[in-house]
Amino acid sequence: MIAYLARRLGQAVLILFGVSVITFALLYLLPADPVRQIAGRSATPETVANIRRELGLDQPFLVQYGRYLAGLLQGDLGRSYLQRSEVSELIAARLPASLLLMAGAIACELVFGLTMGLIAAVKRGSALDQGLMVASFVGVSAPQFVVGLLLLYVFAVRLGWFPIGGYGSWRHLVLPSVTLGILGAGWYARMMRSSMLDVLRQDYVRTARAKGLSRAVVLLRHALPNAILPVIAMVGIDIGLFMSGIVVVESVFGWPGIGQLAWQAIQRVDIPIIMGVTLVSACAIVLGNLLADTLAPFIDPRIKLQ
Known part of the structure; x- marks a missing residue:
């Protein structure tokens, strides 16, 4: 190790x-x-x-x-041309908000995507299966800024369930998290369905059924841990995708994270901030993939680190 x-x-x-x-x-x-x-x-x-x-x-x-x-x-990311502040301090002040939004988005995409994929695999060939796959395709294809504006209009403006923008409470977190999570949920649903269908054809699943185990036990204890492995690898990649998509979402919802900081720096050609945010995003991608690869053997002992 x-x-x-x-x-x-x-x-x-x-x-x-x-x-x-x-x-x-x-x-x-x-x-x-x-x-x-x-x-x-x-x-x-x-x-x-x-x-x-x-x-x-x-x-x-x-x-x-x-x-x-x-x-x-030496750990120096430079000094902002326009804000006259250290880039590391600016990023450190914004990073907690972005990490919170990322955690909320990952939770949304996993809950929605895995649930949709599992149900679609169990109900393979049914109208429910087809409907869920169409919904996942729409989620993957829809631009995030369009999804964000639609969610704002429906749930913030029309229904008034959530604030239009800002930061501070769990209600501010819901809409931007769902906006970011919808794209990943679509991918996870399709991947989970395909992986689960492959696992359900394996001999050990048929053996578990032959032993008289309930359907829920077979799915959750025997099939799900193996079917979920490709999803775990995707989570590490998603961290990098969130760092790129978070710029748009944070701008739409007025979320004070590093995405909004990067957008302001791009508009002003503030090179030190752009470099700093890019390197922090690259670090997040690398560490996310490393974490996913490291956790895989603990979920499936057959996987060996090489």
Whole structure:
């Protein structure tokens, strides 16, 4: 286990290094000029040149990246161009809200997706099965901002069950969590149905039925732990997907997380914040996949870490 974790952590470092290089290069080639955002439209060429020199943006790419990487190795994500604050402090202030929203979304997609997939597999070929699969297809296909606006209109504006936006109570969490969870629920429902159908054809399931075990015991104790393994692997990937989709959802619902911070930074070409959020998202993807791979052998002892 220790050797496996050490090898995976080494791979994670290389992945994060690659992400930092690619992201920094793309931002370096970006047509928009962050100095103009800082100086303002009425700034003189001398003022623009002074700001560019002060920030080190007049240096070649390798010099700029080398300086950024040296700070990154010391835990320094840089300083925001416009907010004049440390990027690490800005992200740390917003991260708890994003993690809370992510946890709520994962809970929603697992509850809805696994339930739909299990019912569809048990009722294979029925109208209920077909209806659930159509619903899962719609959930996968629907844009998140459209889903979010529809949920806001129905449950916040028309029915008044939940607040329109903001942060602070469980009622603020419900609609954005469901909006994020609907996409994953659709995938999980289809995956769970397919995996459960494969498991139900296995010999040990037929043996359990032949022993006279109840249908619920066969499904929950024997079939579900094996059918759920592909879903566990998907949860780790979903953490990264949430980090990308969370930008839209947080903007729609006014949720004060790192997604909203990233959106504001993109609009203002605040490169240090964009880099910081990208690296934090990449870390979440890597750690999520590592966690999923590590938990798999505890659920199914036949799986060996290599």
